Amino acid sequence: MTARHPLRPLTGTRVVSFEHAVSVPYAGRLLADLGADVIKVERPGTGDFARGYDAACGDVSSYFAWINRGKRSVVLDLKDADGLAAAHRLVDTADVVLANLGPGATARLGLDGETLRARRPSLVTCELTGYGEGGPSAGRKAYDALIQSEAGLLEITGDGPVTARAGISVADIAAGVQVQSAVLAALLHRERTGEGATLRITLLEALTEWMHQPMLYALGTGTAPTRSGGHHPSIAPYGPFPCADGAVHLAVQNEREWLRLCTVVLGDAAVAADPRFTTVRSRVEHREELHALLHARFAPLTSAHLGRLLDGADIAWSAVGHVGELPQHPQLAARGRFVPVAVPGGEPVPMTVPPVDSSAWPPPSSPAVPALGAHTAEVLAELGYEEKEIAALTVGA
Structure with a gap:
């Protein structure tokens, strides 16, 4: 049996990130999970403004803790000539x-891809903007909820006449995943050719x-897909249904499953032949009648009983979970998917290990969330700065 290699894929790779909020910090954390030395450059005083979004994790927000574990924080004043020189x-x-x-x-600041790669062609740079160069929106600020609205996600999210922002920062996450993917591709390109890359990604396009x-x-x-709350807009029955002690989320994808639901779970094969419900399209068209029928049949059943019936019919289903209970989720707990992570000014918080299990490299080992500027002196010393120079650069930081 081959021993696990101790190095992760990006061990020895240094990533310097001029970042704030969610999108690029998330990409940087994904790269840190793969072993990169990710150095987060923050402004003096408050640092990344996402540190203060809430007070859920000691001295930092839940957002900041989630997307900045495993990084080193360096405070530099990019408006100061010496601070900018240190950044370069x-x-x-x-x-x-x-x-x-x-x-x-x-x-x-001279930190754009063209300027940096003019002196170091092997460098990989990636800049994320809201809308990109050119076009009527170039130069506009952009944030997650604004992009969710502009890309039409709000139009199709919600229930009936009520629209809703997605419950997570889906535009930022989409962009962060694209940044990570593009950087990995560019590093592979450099390995093959010796040439770096200038990458540009936008929130809107991601x-x-x-x-x-x-x-x-x-x-x-x-017409746009209908807003249907927790139910699928174009498949039925597919969503949460109340029962005697809570709710169960079930999904019927095809006619074979619909027949099994009717015969095994409902105990009524005649329902499967009802012309209102014989196809996915007809069930969606008659969703209200379908839901009324299922609500009546499920109301006296406990969630455990209904779950056993659905398992017996080979119908996919899940419990309706609560986000605060995720660390105790039986499946995640059984597989050891949460580890304690240190945060500044608070007790360790549970965070998931990366969702990809690899035979070729280990997961990160207890990466901490950095306090503001925790690694400034360390990193400046690595760059060859003397103690007096470090002291001058860190005054007020």
């Missing part, structure tokens, strides 16, 4: 430079990629 000196040690500063900021299916549905049918 740091960049000169990097394999990858990430950024999602305000529109035009990297160019003003979420638009995820909006393809509802877009195609709207183009093909002439």
Whole structure:
């Protein structure tokens, strides 16, 4: 049996990130999970403004703790000549430079991809903006909820006449995943050719990629998918149904499953032949009648009893979970998917290990969430700064 290699894929790779909020910090954390030395450059005083979004994790927010574990925090004043010079000196040690500063900021600071790669062609740079270069929206600020609205996600999310923002920062997450994927591809390209890459990604285009299916549905049918709460807009029955002691979320994908639901769970094969319910389309068209029938049949059953019936019929189902109970989820707990992670000014918090199990490299070992500027002196010393220079650069940091 081959022994597990102690190194992770990006061990020895340095990522310097001029980042804030969610999108690029999330990408950086994914790279840190793979072994990269991710150095997060923050402004003096408050640092990344996402540190203060809430007070759920000691001195930092739940957002910040989630997407910044395993990084090193360095405070530099990029508006100061010496601070900016230190940032450039740091960049000169990097394999990858990430950024999602305000529109035009990297160019003003000489930290844009073109400028950096002019002196180091092997460098990989990736800048995320809201809308990209050119077009009527170039230069506009963009945040997650605004992009959810602009890309049409709000239009199809909610219930009936009520629209809703998705409960997580889906535009930022979509962009962060794209940044990570592009950086990994660029590093492979450099390994093969010796040439780096200048990468550009936008929030709008990252979420638009995820909006393809509802877009195609709207183009093909002439109407956007209906807002249907927790139920699927174009498949039925597919959603949460109340029962005697709570609710069960079930999913019927095809006519074979529908027949089994009727015969095994409902005990009534005649329902399967009801012309209102014989096809997916007809069940969606008569969703109200279908739901009324299922509500009546499920009302006297406990969730455990209904779950056993659904298992017996080979129908996919799940409990209706609560987010605060995820660390105790029986499946996640049995597989050891949560580990304690240290946060500044608080008790360790549970966080998941990366969702990919690899035979080739180990998961990260208890990465901590950095306090603001915790690694400034350490990193500046690595760059060759003397103690007096470090002291001058960290005054007020």
